[in-house]
Amino acid sequence: MPLYDYAAVGKGCPKCRNGFEVMQKLSEPKLKKCPACKKPVERVISAVPVHGKYSTKSDSKLKDLGMTKYVKTSDGSYERTVGQGGPKMIRKPED
Numbered sequence: 001m002p003l004y005d006y007a008a009v010g011k012g013c014p015k016c017r018n019g020f021e022v023m024q025k026l027s028e029p030k031l032k033k034c035p036a037c038k039k040p041v042e043r044v045i046s047a048v049p050v051h052g053k054y055s056t057k058s059d060s061k062l063k064d065l066g067m068t069k070y071v072k073t074s075d076g077s078y079e080r081t082v083g084q085g086g087p088k089m090i091r092k093p094e095d
Helices: 059-064
Strands: 003-008 020-023 041-044 068-070 076-082
Touching: 059 076
Parallel strands: none
Antiparallel strands: 003 020, 003 041, 068 076
């Protein structure tokens, strides 16, 4: 079962104010309220560690694996530096 991170929407109790984790089945709906104080919570996106053969930072290894790498440029766009897939540039949307 996956582990999901939740955080309070606004002020919450000590449990949800700093965030908490819940192990849930994929088929279960997202929590809408903190289990302790019943105030609104939202599911937050957390970083996922990548291990094994795909954790390499070597550009040549990425190319050998057929992967594509983008690097953020100074103007906020992304430029493809490794691989052939996808567009050469992903431009930052204008505000």
